Amino acid sequence: YCDPLMASAGHRITARQRWTPTPVQLQILDQIFDQGTGSPSKQKIKDITLELSQHGQISEMNVYNWFQNRRARSKRKQLGSSSNNAETEQETEVESPNEKKTNLGTLLSQQNPAPRADDLCFQSPEISSELHFLSEMSSPSAYNGDEHLSGKMGMLGSYGVYDQADDYGMAG
Amino acid sequence: YCDPLMASAGHRITARQRWTPTPVQLQILDQIFDQGTGSPSKQKIKDITLELSQHGQISEMNVYNWFQNRRARSKRKQLGSSSNNAETEQETEVESPNEKKTNLGTLLSQQNPAPRADDLCFQSPEISSELHFLSEMSSPSAYNGDEHLSGKMGMLGSYGVYDQADDYGMAG
DNA sequence: TATGTATGAATGAATG
DNA sequence: CATTCATTCATACATA
Numbered sequence: 413y414c415d416p417l418m419a420s421a422g423h424r425i426t427a428r429q430r431w432t433p434t435p436v437q438l439q440i441l442d443q444i445f446d447q448g449t450g451s452p453s454k455q456k457i458k459d460i461t462l463e464l465s466q467h468g469q470i471s472e473m474n475v476y477n478w479f480q481n482r483r484a485r486s487k488r489k490q491l492g493s494s495s496n497n498a499e500t501e502q503e504t505e506v507e508s509p510n511e512k513k514t515n516l517g518t519l520l521s522q523q524n525p526a527p528r529a530d531d532l533c534f535q536s537p538e539i540s541s542e543l544h545f546l547s548e549m550s551s552p553s554a555y556n557g558d559e560h561l562s563g564k565m566g567m568l569g570s571y572g573v574y575d576q577a578d579d580y581g582m583a584g
Numbered sequence: 585y586c587d588p589l590m591a592s593a594g595h596r597i598t599a600r601q602r603w604t605p606t607p608v609q610l611q612i613l614d615q616i617f618d619q620g621t622g623s624p625s626k627q628k629i630k631d632i633t634l635e636l637s638q639h640g641q642i643s644e645m646n647v648y649n650w651f652q653n654r655r656a657r658s659k660r661k662q663l664g665s666s667s668n669n670a671e672t673e674q675e676t677e678v679e680s681p682n683e684k685k686t687n688l689g690t691l692l693s694q695q696n697p698a699p700r701a702d703d704l705c706f707q708s709p710e711i712s713s714e715l716h717f718l719s720e721m722s723s724p725s726a727y728n729g730d731e732h733l734s735g736k737m738g739m740l741g742s743y744g745v746y747d748q749a750d751d752y753g754m755a756g
Numbered sequence: 757t758a759t760g761t762a763t764g765a766a767t768g769a770a771t772g
Numbered sequence: 773c774a775t776t777c778a779t780t781c782a783t784a785c786a787t788a
Contacts, residue, residue: 429783430764451776477765484778485763602768602779623773649769656774657767 431474436467441475445482452479603646608639613647617654624651 433441444452444460452460452475461472605613616624616632624632624647633644 432764432784474764478763480776481764483776488778604768604780646768650767652773653768 431470433464433470433474433478434468437464437470440464440467441478441482445479449479450483452476603642605636605642605646605650606640609636609642612636612639613650613654617651617658622655 440463441460449456457472457475461470461475464470464475612635613632621628629644629647629651633642633647636642636647
């Protein structure tokens, strides 16, 4: 995209693109991670953050994200490298990923997505083949379209779809 | 465990991308959220879904999840209270670009041992346009396509400082 | 300068 | 509703 922080403020917010862990910080984090600490508690996060702050600026959010990514990444690596089949890793067979990815590499990024049906990417990718003009296809039963999902919320009808909250809406 | 689609590992079925709210949808959702509607009733969800469906494919579940996440992440706590700098000079000039509603703490700050001009400025975001065709939903990024209409990204662009971690660690 | 990779960060969805 | 997971985006850095 273009201006991340200079938009509203207009001042020099000195945008830090993103936190870059120093080697020391990384070592500490790695060590902690190796200790078997899966999801550090808030207190732990604060502690770690404080410790790491001695070796460079850092926030609790950074630490949290780090662990979060670490776990996710580690798991992903395991699945791909282990004896597990895992044939599809990062296939990314999306319709047209070309234009999407290249917009950041260059110095210019367009916010103006060209109107194209191919780019349709939603919960029901299959419809892309026979998508009309997405006029009345916005039916709430988008998930119902697949039989695979029927087991979850298929027979539920209109509202049973939320298995996580069958009563999320009580008072009107 | 519910296997949505990815579990089958059928590389043919492709992977269904998660719902990506269009700028318009996001604006509407944001607006509704700002109205103070905490937990929209089922009827409300239906209504919203119907409204949003005019701007792209969406299901009630998407709306429901959105509000759930919104509420959860909106609570963004100031965890950065402990994060202090030690040997590095921290600039407190960081300010809040705006104050829509998700203006979390001003603890964003990182990058330490690399004094360099972080002045990134590309172009004006005015290039964004709202396609009334069938492209509104095919936004390649849907991030800050329209920064002016949504304060979501308006605060700091992609870096929402805090957004996913309001209480990451439980009791420990 | 352009491309590829590693990884921090954002977010929709799932689970408890 | 709180927390965690999984996926994707975007950027820092290495490389040609």
